[in-house]
Amino acid sequence: MKPKQFLLTLLLLSFLAACKYRTAPEQAGSSDTIPQSEISLGGVLAEKTNGLMPLDSANSARQPIAIEGILNLQEKVGQMVQQRDPTISDSLLGEWETMRGDVALNFENLADADLQKWTELNDSLLKYTGLVCFADELEKVFFNSQSPGVVTEDAVKSVSYTRRYDRIYVNIYNNSTLDFEHTTGGKIRLIQDTSYPNDGRITFRVEIEDTRYMDLYVRIPEWSKISAVTVKGVKYPVHPGQYTEIAKKWKNGDEVEVILGLRPEVVENEQGQFAFTYGPLFLTYIKDSTLVSGFADTDPIKYLQFVSPPGKMPTFTFSGIIDHTLVLQPFYAEKENGTSRTVWIPKQ
Secondary structure (H helix, E strand, O other), rough: OOOOHHHOOHHHHHHHHHHHOOOOOOOOOEEEEEOHHHEEEOOHHHHHHHHOOOHHHHHHHHOOOHHHHHHHHHHHHHHHHHHHOOOHHHHHHHHHHHHHHHHHHHHHOOHHHHHHHHHHHHHHHHHHHOOHHHHHHHHHHHHOOOOOOOEEEEEEEEHHHHEOOEEEEEOOOOOEEEEEEEEEEEEEEEEEEEEOOOOOEEEEEEEOOOOOOEEEEEEOOOOOEEEEEEEEEEEOOOOOEEEEEEEEEOOOOEEEEEEEEOOOEEEOOOOOOEEEEOOOOOOOOEOOOOOOOOOOOOHHHHEEEEOOOOOOOEEEEEEEOEEEEEEEEOOOOOOOOOOOOOOOOOOO
């Protein structure tokens, strides 16, 4: 793919700054995969991986359009890991940033092979660098891809939680349970309860027989400009694009409340089109052959209305095109037979 840029650059620039200037919570290579037997999934991602949600197998028939660049990046990341470089280089991060922009702008046309390799790349980068931006990217793939070959149980569990001794990193928000053995003995269960990404409220509850010291790192996505992390009325510092560390002795029933500020944002491409995002989600509509005119104003957000009940699938209406009202929902919304969904809205 030819490199493209978002014309509304503030959103993208904030993403890039997060990866470039935030340090990892630990040294490179610090994060270990947790055995899949210790994780159980619920929520939207369980519906996807268990085939309970309508998926689209058409991606498997598409020809890869980004895989060459991704494989080139994978080779360079492999060299970085082999050499035990303490940080990712600016040049390698710049290549990744360009590829991320391409993936976003072409997401609905990517083949299974593209997204599978992109997922593998971000998995390895997250575990090696500990940078939130790679978890942000994995989250986008998992919640937006409708391919059963991409959103697999193995792929989701591989990065939902990672661990270094008794430091637990929460990388993916979704109903789930983590059971693990503390290094000093004793079992700990961490229960994540949420309707995310339908809303931005997440609760963690600890089940444990006695008290144990544990560091819990919760991810604050770069897109969440207003966030809160609270334990027993105590607010912890939060910064977009970083983990919030909660280091304490935990006892049975302790809870953590995380609130992420979901709000619609606008992105544009070079073809005179724009799209809406909502947290990690692309907002899509069923392709309409009668949509021949475009949006003629300067501020799409003011024509966007949130219409879904709290906690349900995010649904918006967009009334900025004459004689058309678009219903915008995530890629995983139901679609009519023979139809496909798109994120891009034309401009006049």
